[in-house]
Each structure stands twice: as structure tokens, then as C-alpha cells.
Amino acid sequence: EADIYQTPRYLVIGTGKKITLECSQTMGHDKMYWYQQDPGMELHLIHYSYGVNSTEKGDLSSESTVSRIRTEHFPLTLESARPSHTSQYLCASGQGTDTQYFGPGTRLTVL
Amino acid sequence: QQQVKQSPQSLIVQKGGISIINCAYENTAFDYFPWYQQFPGKGPALLIAIRPDVSEKKEGRFTISFNKSAKQFSLHIMDSQPGDSATYFCAANSSASKIIFGSGTRLSIRP
Numbered sequence: 116e117a118d119i120y121q122t123p124r125y126l127v128i129g130t131g132k133k134i135t136l137e138c139s140q141t142m143g144h145d146k147m148y149w150y151q152q153d154p155g156m157e158l159h160l161i162h163y164s165y166g167v168n169s170t171e172k173g174d175l176s177s178e179s180t181v182s183r184i185r186t187e188h189f190p191l192t193l194e195s196a197r198p199s200h201t202s203q204y205l206c207a208s209g210q211g212t213d214t215q216y217f218g219p220g221t222r223l224t225v226l
Numbered sequence: 227q228q229q230v231k232q233s234p235q236s237l238i239v240q241k242g243g244i245s246i247i248n249c250a251y252e253n254t255a256f257d258y259f260p261w262y263q264q265f266p267g268k269g270p271a272l273l274i275a276i277r278p279d280v281s282e283k284k285e286g287r288f289t290i291s292f293n294k295s296a297k298q299f300s301l302h303i304m305d306s307q308p309g310d311s312a313t314y315f316c317a318a319n320s321s322a323s324k325i326i327f328g329s330g331t332r333l334s335i336r337p
Binding site for chain 1: 260262264266267268269270271272315319321325327329330332
């Protein structure tokens, strides 16, 4: 089992709130990713990082931001949550071109 | 050229039957082709992967068939079981690009 953790697992918040979704991995991987996924549907890459102080936007436009100050930590922040942000957010990490290891996901509901 | 096209979108197979999911790619630079399995409420997990120097890879009931000239690869699940019911994603990757996921196939195995 991969050592990648996401908190919280479930979050229900009101519109306009600022939230941070946490992702940590203990495998020393350089590459980390955030995906947005509606249940059972496509994986949409929203952010990725190839190392400390390196972040890039993914293929799906997102109002969220990310930071990579430490190798093991890749938090995602929404400054002002809206109902359209309701989704599952999956964090992943990897090394080189091989396997991506996914966390269990955060299920976000914005009321 | 970066797309990975996956079909079918959903699949229903009788217990004991063979499940077949197909993927096609365009970018000939891709050199790693993994399949991920995702159960409801969980993140995707690597199931099996292949590199283009071989035409087939088998692990237990799961087999990847790879056709380099046609730029296609497929997942075969032999003796399909209800526990195989999940969403399956194919993917393609190279050292020069981010991993690209297919759109997913929801597999349901009927008892």
C-alpha cells in the first residue's frame, strides 16, 4: 500500500469559505499531482509539481491554488468555495515516468 | 496527439466471462502503459503495466495485449468475478510528458 495521505476525507462547507485540502507522501517522490473527479468519471488533472517550489496548472482550469514548500507536502487551497467546486479531489505522487500512487481522496461538498 | 481514447464507457459481463477494455494512443513517444483499477470511494491503484518492447503481459487473471504498430493496447480479465466490478483507467506516459489517462470504463460483473 502506498504511503500517501489526504485530509480531510470528507468536507461539507458553505459558499464563500476558504479551504485547504492536505496531501502528504512519505515516499520521497519528486512528482505530485492533484486531480478532480466526479464519482466514477474521468480524472481531470488540475495541478502538478515536479519538485520543491515548482508548480504548474493542469489540463482542467481550476480556481484553486497549490504550493510545494516541502517535498512531502502538496496542499491545495480554494480561496472562496462555490457549489461548482463540489467534487472528489485526488492527490497522487510518483517518481520518473512510472507508477502514480493515489491517495484515498477528499470528497468536497459546497452548499 | 496527447489523447488516450478508451472504450467502452461501460461494460457488463457475466461471472466467469472475459472482460475486454480497449485503448488507443497517438503519441509514439509514450513508453509506459499502465492500467489502474478504482473502487467506489477509493483512489485509483495500479493493476498492471506494460512497456512497448513486449506484446503481452500477464499477471494472474489480468493480461495486457499491446499492438505497437496499431498504437493500441487492451486489458483482458479472464474468469471475471463480482469483485472485479470497478472503474478501469488506461494510461500512457513518457519521460517527456505527463501521464495521460483514458476516460475510464465502468465494469460490472453479474453474479
